[in-house]
Amino acid sequence: MIVAENLTKRYGDKTAVDGVSFTVAPGRVTGFLGPNGAGKSTTMRMIVGLDRPTAGRVTVGGQDYRRLRSPLTEVGVLLDAKAIHTGRSARNHLRAMAATHGIGAQRVDEVIELTGIGAVAGKRAGGFSLGMGQRLGIAAALLGDPHTLILDEPVNGLDPEGVRWVRQFVRHLAGEGRTVLLSSHLMSEMSQTADHVIVLGRGRVLADAPLPELVRTWTTTTLLVRSPRLSDLVTALEIPDATISAVEPGAAQITGITPETVGDIAAAHGIPLYELSPRVGSLEDAYLALTDDSVEYKTKEIA
Structure with a gap:
């Protein structure tokens, strides 16, 4: 379980996270949603101790992340898939991480196969495509078989098979009773994956x-009616x-009334x-209606 209490982060006169x-x-x-600049990444960084809160606190499993004795086996994290040693092979990158926690080579091989990077495990990670880099980042997050998983844009760059695999896998992990926090800008994918949403x-x-x-709460049901x-x-x-x-001729959209009432009338x-x-x-x-006044970097609509 992740618990944030009045979590606040300021950078000079800029408040990135305000009493969350x-x-x-x-x-x-x-699901963890919000426009660019909303504070999602900063919040996730504070959860795993990469940024120190200006005020408030956040715990994972009842503890400050920095106090966890074996972080990899408690929390799996993907915040930046490019945070790798580009000169190492994917397998050696994972082995180096595993060595810090006494995790055996067998587990390294398991996550390599699980994430579908077996064919490129011996290649330099710095030459990976965006999608393969994401798969390696997910493999690193799964390395310690953690109870809590925090993934920031995990399907970025993945092909449809990879996207579906991530969706099914995180739902499987949640079904085992694990804690899963998933950030994404892909609303269609999030709608198929998330049970609960924080915006x-x-x-x-x-x-x-x-x-x-x-x-x-944030949308309206519209009825499409056709009649001669x-x-x-x-x-x-x-x-x-x-x-x-x-x-169009013979068709109309209706709101504010139930289909039963239309049928009866x-x-x-x-x-x-x-x-x-x-x-x-x-x-x-719902997301667009909810965040309409909170978009910091708004584009111009095309007429």
Whole structure:
């Protein structure tokens, strides 16, 4: 379990993390989201002792990371896949890490095969592609078979097979009761992977909730309706809170009303329906609505 309590980090007059509190519980995948500059990377660095908090504290398994006697076997970390000795082979890089904790060569071979880098394990890590570097970083994080896993953008550069493997593997680890904190900007992937989501914006927690609850709270369900008597249906649906907008001839989008109500009203007026489809908002929709005022580096929209 990871517990942050009023975690704060300032760099001069810049507050990167501002009184952040959250709990990453075991047994589920917790997604860690936020725009660039939101404080995610700084928070993760403080979790593993690379940055010292200005105020507050964060513990892993009830302890300060710096006090862990065997960090690799307690916490697996991928923050920067390029943090390797570029002149070493992948296997020797992992062996050097393993030697610091008395981890045997057999475990090194296991994580090499597990992450699919067996064919290049003897090659210099500095020549790896982005995807292979990510796989090596994940192998390093798994080396000590840790109870807690912290991965920052682990699918960056991976091919579809690798992305699916990461998704299935972290869910498997969570299913074993381990603690998994996963950061990513890929909302579609996060929606398939995370059980719970923490969203940061400008250094503060904007949301901390189960993923379905977050989507339900920050999105609106839209109904797509098709009917040969659409104008009659629109007239019949002129009730408070219902908003109707035309999509194309014979079709409209409706919000503020349930599909059951639309169906009942259409039946009562003898209006045939060719389609009545609820379209539920996505994690991406919820994320964009939630962080709209917290984007520090906002691009110009294309008209």
